[in-house]
Every structure is written in C-alpha cells, then in structure tokens.
Amino acid sequence: MCHTDCFTCTDVGYDKCLTCQPSLFFLGNRCYQLCPSGFFGDSATKTCSACSDGCDSCFGTEDNQCVSCKANLYLAESKCQESCPASYYTTGDEHVCKRCHYTCKACAGDSIHQCESCISNLFLLSGDCLRECPSGYTPNSNTGTCDKCADNCSACSGVEPNQCTGCVPHFRLDGNVCNPACPEGQYSLGSDGKCKSCGHRCLSCAGPDDCTSCNEATFRYNGECLTKCPVSMFKRDRACLPCDKAGACLECDAMGACRNCKEGYKLTQGNCNNPCERGLYLKDDACHTCPTDCAACNGPSEFSCTACKDSTIESLRVKYNYQDEVYCGGCSGGCELCLQQYDNYCVSCHPGKHLLRDTTLAQRAQCVEACPAGTFPTQTxxxxxxxxxxxxxxECNGPSATSCASCGPGLMLEESSCVAQCSESFYLSGTACLPCDNICKSCNGPGSKSCLTCPPGFVNQAQECVHSCSPGFFQRGDSCEACHPTCLECSGESAHQCSECIAGFSLAGESCVNACSQGLFNDHTLNTCKPCHVTCTNCTEGGPAQCLTCKAPLVKNTDNNECWQCCNEGARDRCCYCSGSNINTCTLLAESFDKHDASTWSSFTRYVVGGVLIVALLGVLICPLYHWKNKQAPTYSLLNDQDSDETDRFNRINEAYRVDEDDEDFVSMIHS
Incomplete structure (x- = not known):
C-alpha cells in the first residue's frame, strides 16, 4: 500500500511516490501540499516547477513572477534584482522595493515629502517635488532642484548675487543686485532707487502701508501701526494678538484673559464657554439646537460647528475651516470624503468615480468619471x-516608462515605451514603431520584403533577406545587386561581367550577345560562343568540316565543307578544282580531269605516260624490222599497280598504247 500522499508508488515510503493525490504536487518522488523554497505548485501539471533564478518563492516560471527573493536580491514588481530600480525604495532588511510617490524619480519613502530627485518638469526642494519654486529659489533644469537665491534676493534667475530679480525687506534692487535698503523708517521699491518714508508710526516697512515694526506707543496689526488694538485683540510685544483662537472672546486684558464673550458663550474664569449640552448652543440666555450636521456648535450657522455628527469625518479631520469654525455639511463635487467643502479637496470618491490628485499640491484632489489623458485608473x-x-x-496603463499606450509630442510608441527614434528592428508607422519581420535586422515596412539590413548568414536582395543571391543578381558586401539584363549569372553590373546568359543570348567572353560574331559559333549545350576552326570565318560547329565561309585565300570544298586551296593557284597537296562561276567554292568531281589533267597528274603518272610515248615512238621506228618475227606478240601495260586509282583513270591511254610482252629489250629498258 502506498503512503497516504501518493496516488501511485513504487513502495510504501513517503518518498516512493510516482503520482500524487489530486490536492498535492509532485517533486522528486515526494508529494507536497506546499512546494519547497525555489518551487511553485503548477496546477496544470500538478508538479512543483522550478522558479526563475533569483526567486525564493514564485507563482510561475517567468522572472517577473517572483513572490520573494533569494539573499541579497530585491523584489520589485514581482522581479528579483540586485538593486531597486529607479522610482523605488526599500527600508531596513525587507529587500522589497516599494514605489515612490509618482512625483519622485528617487525617494527615501512613499510620502510626497520624501523625494530625493524628481520626474521631469518638477524641481526638488526639501523632499518635495514642485512645479514652481517658491520665493527665494530658482529652478535649476540641469539638477532638477530649486536652488536658493543669493542672500538678500527674494527672487532670482540664478544663484549668483548679480542674478537677483527681487529683494528681501531692507534691500533694494539695483540692476540685478540687491543692495542695502533705505535708512530706518524709509523704503524703496527699486523702480527709481529713491527712498521714501514709511509713515510717522512705522519704525520700518517693506512698502507703503506695510509696516514691519512700529515706534513707541503704537502696535502692529495687518501692516499698520495702531494706538489701540481692535476688539477681540490684546497688546503684546508691540503687536495686536487675538484674545482666543476660537474667536469667542470679544475683549480681553493685557494677559489675554477674556472680559467679554460673544453671544452663545458664557464667561467663566477668563474663558468663554458654551454652558449648553453637546448639540446645543447658547443664545439670549437659552440653549438652541445646533445645525443638522453638527455634533457641537457655538451658533446657528452651518459654519459654527465645533464637532461633526459623522465620527468618520471628524476622525479624519475631513472638515472645512471657515472663520475658525467647522463645516460639517458633507462634501461636494462627487467626493465621499473631503478636506474642505470644495470639490477639489476630495479624500475619497463615491463608487464609479476615480480620485484625481493635483500634481502641485498633494491636498488637492477631485473625483472624476473617467481618468483623463496622462493618467490611468488603479486600486490603492x-x-x-x-x-x-x-x-x-x-496615455498609459501603468506608471512605468514601459506602460505607455500613446506618447507625448515628438515621441513614438514602441512596444509600450515612448522613444524619440525607433530601434533598429522596428519601423515607423504613423506615430508608432512596429516590429520588423523576424527575418529582417532592420526594415522600413511590414513583411519579409521590406528589409533594409539582414542578420548574419543572410544577404539583402531587393529588400528581402536570402541565404544567397538568385540568378540575375550578384553579391556586393551584404547586398545582392542586379546583373545586366542580358546576364543570368555575373560578377558585376556591367554588360561585360556576365558568366552565364539568359535564354536567347550566348556568352561571348564575358558579354551576352544575341548572335555570335564572325569566327564564332553558338554552342547550344552551354549557350556560349566558341571559336570556329582556324580555316573558317563562319561555321556551324568547331570542326574543320563545319565551315560556312572560309578565310582567304581558302575556298569552301562543297564535297566536305572544308576550306581548301584552289589547285590552279599552284597548290598540289589538299587542293580542289575551283569553279569559274563561284570563286568561293571548289569541287573534287572526276570529270575535272579532262579539263585540268596537265596540272593534276602525279609525278608517277607523268613518268608512266612519258615512258609509254617513248615506247610508242620506238615502236614506229623498229616495228617494220620485227614485224615479220612476231606479228602476234603480247602487249604489256606500262602502268604500275602502285597507284590503282590513277591506273583506272588512264585506261584509255593504256588501251591506245600497248606493246608486246615478248619484247624483252623494251621491257628491260622501261623497268631500268
């Protein structure tokens, strides 16, 4: 019987499993409810599959499916890395990378006030990323920071003393420099450089009606020096201060103790208190009910609440401060909770709406039906x-630079990233960089016939990557270029660099011609012009018997198509009889001997004929002497059998001149 974890097994042990129970995962002959470190339970195969390198635990085999990391690695967006990427931070020994506030490029924490550097168009100042630097600071586009102006500058274009555009009190602007201001009791706005009097009660001022300190017997209040403080104020340190923060006291002594209270409050030991129970306020010595949303109040107005009935609103300080009073009437503009009653101070939204924060002031946020361009919805x-x-x-579907759905001006979308120029294996289509065909290294359009360059092992032929150039092309560098139109194979684009020709043309040297020139014939098996025999000017093939015309002074022998000499030009060896009507041809016909026998007989034949004539002459002289001895003497042929062909030709002469074979002296003379 198998172990309880096993479905099938080789033995009874827990480590002898072949397959597992349906709820368990198989690994190394064991079955696990939870896979060990470095593995995850694959529900499809019911096995413990290995995590990607670096993952200590995971939910898949990819490197971006980690849950935790091995020692000395950091987890960021489900991926284990040697350090946290930009816009992430880590604390303590967690080794988990957390995203910075979206205004931060680098940070020490997730707060908006913990930035260490800022995204583009924002400037860092004391941990905050600001769209505009405050007074006394100037934006530095190179460092992305708000740099403090020089001393005495309230505004500047740079940090140098001669780059001021405004000055602090007691200094005036001379050109771009802040110089000491006018004497005590005077001011200068810097327009004309002249000092003007602050007024008879101001000891110093920043301008007209803007006292910064007062002379004796007067007290500063809202930029003025008064001899008497207003109601609800008391004198201290030559300034008018409010009797109490709540504003319930109408009059107080020099120590701030109240002497007279507003309606709805009762004076008790120098303090103004509400004697009525919670939810009521005092008026005309009677307690009245607070406004509907107030849990406590000091008057009938909706802005006189001191506590709200909604404890959630109160605990979150979601309230609107108006003239030192609390508004509990709820939020507007779709806010579920808010910091103030206006719709751009939302804290949360009703279902179906999204909170959109202001990039310049973190407290400002509004609820919108749909996220605008440049933002994306997410649950936090x-x-x-x-x-x-x-x-x-x-537009995007995530906060990273690889989550773009569209791009800003001047940028193109390439695989969810916005780039200024398409990568090598992409081409521009409208405002998007689209991937080239897999066979292309670079391209200018879709498909395999838009390649500009090719990967190793391929060459570019008419914007298509091939292993070798097709017929009609030759390779030059990494490209196939077209041969001359007459070439089927070539070594260059010239008409004189062919090595094989298209149909209908023949190769003559390294050129393709539609007809071979004089002295050449077309070898149809190779489609090449080859030289005729040396005796031919034109021919059908390369042998001596395939001549069409002959080189001068040779003429064509019509019996065998060879080029011979005419016999009547003094030639006696391999010559033929030339026709009078056609000087370019000759013949070996037999009847030619009757016309030209004197010039065609061989030396042997002439000797034989000469011998016969001598014998005939002697016969005429001595015939009467021997006639009586041998009237019937036999005749001898004077032709030798050495040349049977010539013997046949001269039968007529042999028949005409015969001698007697018994004439031994005559025969002896001929043979000698």
Whole structure:
C-alpha cells in the first residue's frame, strides 16, 4: 500500500511516490501540499516547477513572477534584482522595493515629502517635488532642484548675487543686485532707487502701508501701526494678538484673559464657554439646537460647528475651516470624503468615480468619471485613483516608462515605451514603431520584403533577406545587386561581367550577345560562343568540316565543307578544282580531269605516260624490222599497280598504247 500522499508508488515510503493525490504536487518522488523554497505548485501539471533564478518563492516560471527573493536580491514588481530600480525604495532588511510617490524619480519613502530627485518638469526642494519654486529659489533644469537665491534676493534667475530679480525687506534692487535698503523708517521699491518714508508710526516697512515694526506707543496689526488694538485683540510685544483662537472672546486684558464673550458663550474664569449640552448652543440666555450636521456648535450657522455628527469625518479631520469654525455639511463635487467643502479637496470618491490628485499640491484632489489623458485608473487600498503616467507617455496603463499606450509630442510608441527614434528592428508607422519581420535586422515596412539590413548568414536582395543571391543578381558586401539584363549569372553590373546568359543570348567572353560574331559559333549545350576552326570565318560547329565561309585565300570544298586551296593557284597537296562561276567554292568531281589533267597528274603518272610515248615512238621506228618475227606478240601495260586509282583513270591511254610482252629489250629498258 502506498503512503497516504501518493496516488501511485513504487513502495510504501513517503518518498516512493510516482503520482500524487489530486490536492498535492509532485517533486522528486515526494508529494507536497506546499512546494519547497525555489518551487511553485503548477496546477496544470500538478508538479512543483522550478522558479526563475533569483526567486525564493514564485507563482510561475517567468522572472517577473517572483513572490520573494533569494539573499541579497530585491523584489520589485514581482522581479528579483540586485538593486531597486529607479522610482523605488526599500527600508531596513525587507529587500522589497516599494514605489515612490509618482512625483519622485528617487525617494527615501512613499510620502510626497520624501523625494530625493524628481520626474521631469518638477524641481526638488526639501523632499518635495514642485512645479514652481517658491520665493527665494530658482529652478535649476540641469539638477532638477530649486536652488536658493543669493542672500538678500527674494527672487532670482540664478544663484549668483548679480542674478537677483527681487529683494528681501531692507534691500533694494539695483540692476540685478540687491543692495542695502533705505535708512530706518524709509523704503524703496527699486523702480527709481529713491527712498521714501514709511509713515510717522512705522519704525520700518517693506512698502507703503506695510509696516514691519512700529515706534513707541503704537502696535502692529495687518501692516499698520495702531494706538489701540481692535476688539477681540490684546497688546503684546508691540503687536495686536487675538484674545482666543476660537474667536469667542470679544475683549480681553493685557494677559489675554477674556472680559467679554460673544453671544452663545458664557464667561467663566477668563474663558468663554458654551454652558449648553453637546448639540446645543447658547443664545439670549437659552440653549438652541445646533445645525443638522453638527455634533457641537457655538451658533446657528452651518459654519459654527465645533464637532461633526459623522465620527468618520471628524476622525479624519475631513472638515472645512471657515472663520475658525467647522463645516460639517458633507462634501461636494462627487467626493465621499473631503478636506474642505470644495470639490477639489476630495479624500475619497463615491463608487464609479476615480480620485484625481493635483500634481502641485498633494491636498488637492477631485473625483472624476473617467481618468483623463496622462493618467490611468488603479486600486490603492480599496481606493480607485487616477495615477499619472510616466512623463514620456501621453496615455498609459501603468506608471512605468514601459506602460505607455500613446506618447507625448515628438515621441513614438514602441512596444509600450515612448522613444524619440525607433530601434533598429522596428519601423515607423504613423506615430508608432512596429516590429520588423523576424527575418529582417532592420526594415522600413511590414513583411519579409521590406528589409533594409539582414542578420548574419543572410544577404539583402531587393529588400528581402536570402541565404544567397538568385540568378540575375550578384553579391556586393551584404547586398545582392542586379546583373545586366542580358546576364543570368555575373560578377558585376556591367554588360561585360556576365558568366552565364539568359535564354536567347550566348556568352561571348564575358558579354551576352544575341548572335555570335564572325569566327564564332553558338554552342547550344552551354549557350556560349566558341571559336570556329582556324580555316573558317563562319561555321556551324568547331570542326574543320563545319565551315560556312572560309578565310582567304581558302575556298569552301562543297564535297566536305572544308576550306581548301584552289589547285590552279599552284597548290598540289589538299587542293580542289575551283569553279569559274563561284570563286568561293571548289569541287573534287572526276570529270575535272579532262579539263585540268596537265596540272593534276602525279609525278608517277607523268613518268608512266612519258615512258609509254617513248615506247610508242620506238615502236614506229623498229616495228617494220620485227614485224615479220612476231606479228602476234603480247602487249604489256606500262602502268604500275602502285597507284590503282590513277591506273583506272588512264585506261584509255593504256588501251591506245600497248606493246608486246615478248619484247624483252623494251621491257628491260622501261623497268631500268
């Protein structure tokens, strides 16, 4: 029987499993409910599959499916890395990278006030990333920071003393420099450089009706020096201060103790208190009910609440401060909770709406039906919020630079990233960089026939990557270029660099011609012009018997198509009889001997004929002497059998001149 974890096994042990129970995962002959470190339970195969390198635990085999990391690695967006990427931070020994506030490029924590550097178009000042630097600071585009102006400058274009554009009190602007201001009791606005009097009660001022200190017997209040403080104020340190923060006291002594209270309050030991129970306020010595949303109040106005009935609103300080009073009437503009009654101070939204924060002031936020361009919706602790895209994105589905759906001006979308120029293996189509065909290294359009360059092992032929150039092309560098139109194979684009020709043309040297020139014939097996025999000017093939015309002074022998000499030009060896009507041809016909026998007989034949004539002459002289001895003497042929052909030709002469074979002296003379 198998172990209880096993479905099938080789033995009874827990480590002898072949397959596991349906709820368990198989690894190394064991079955696990939870896979060990470095593995995860694959529900499809019911096995413990290995995590990617670096993952200590994971939910898949990819490197971006980690849950925790091995020692000395950091987890960021489900991926284990040697350090946290930009816009992330880590604390303590957690080794988990957390995202900075979206205004931060680098940070020490997730707060908006913990930035160490800022995204583009924002400037760092004391941990905050600001769209505009405050007074006394100037934006530095190179460092992305708000740099403090020089001493005495209230505004500047740079940090140098001669780059001031405004001055602090007691200094005036001379050109771009802040110099000491006018004497005590005077001021200068810097327009004309002249000092003007602050007024008879001001000891010093920043301008007209803007006292910064007062002379004796007067007290500063809202830029004025008064001899008597207003109601609800008391004198201290030559200034008018409010009797109490709540504003319930109408008059107080020099120590701030109240002497007279507003309606609805009762004076008790120098303090103004509400004697009525919670939810009521005092008026005309009677307690009246507070406004509907107030849990406590000091008057009938909706802005006179001191506590709200909604404890959630109160605990979150979601209230609107108006003239030192609290408004509990709820939020407007779709806010579920808010910091103030206006719709751009929302803390959370009603279902179906998204919170959109202001990039310049973190407290400002509004609820919108749909996230605008440049933001994307996300859930954060149950709150639906519009988070700003990366600065390069026009629209996005995440905060990173690789989550863009569209791009800002001057940028192109390439695989969810916005780039100024398409990568090598992409081409521009409208405002997007689209991937080239897999066979192309670079391209200018879709498909395999738009390649500009090719990977190793391929060459570019008519914007298509091939292993070798097709017929009609030759390789030059990494490209196939077209041969001359007559060439099927070539070594260059010239008409004189062919090595094989197209149909209908023949190769003559390294050129393709539609007809071979004089002295050449077309070898149809190779489609090449080859030289005729040396005796031919034109021919059908390369042998001596395939001549069409002959080189001078040779003429064509019509019996065998060879080029011979005419016999009547003094030639006696391999010559033929030339026709009088056609001087370019000759013949070996037999009847030619009757016309030209004197010039065609061989030396042997002439000797034979000469011998016969001598014998005939002697016969005429001596015939009467021997006639009586041998009237019937036999005749001898004077032709030798050495040349049977010539013997046949001269039968007529042999028949005409015969001698007697018994004439021994004559025969002996001929043979000698």
């Amino acid at each position: 602790n149950g709150l639906s919020e519009c988070v700003h895209c990366h600065e390069s994105c026009g």
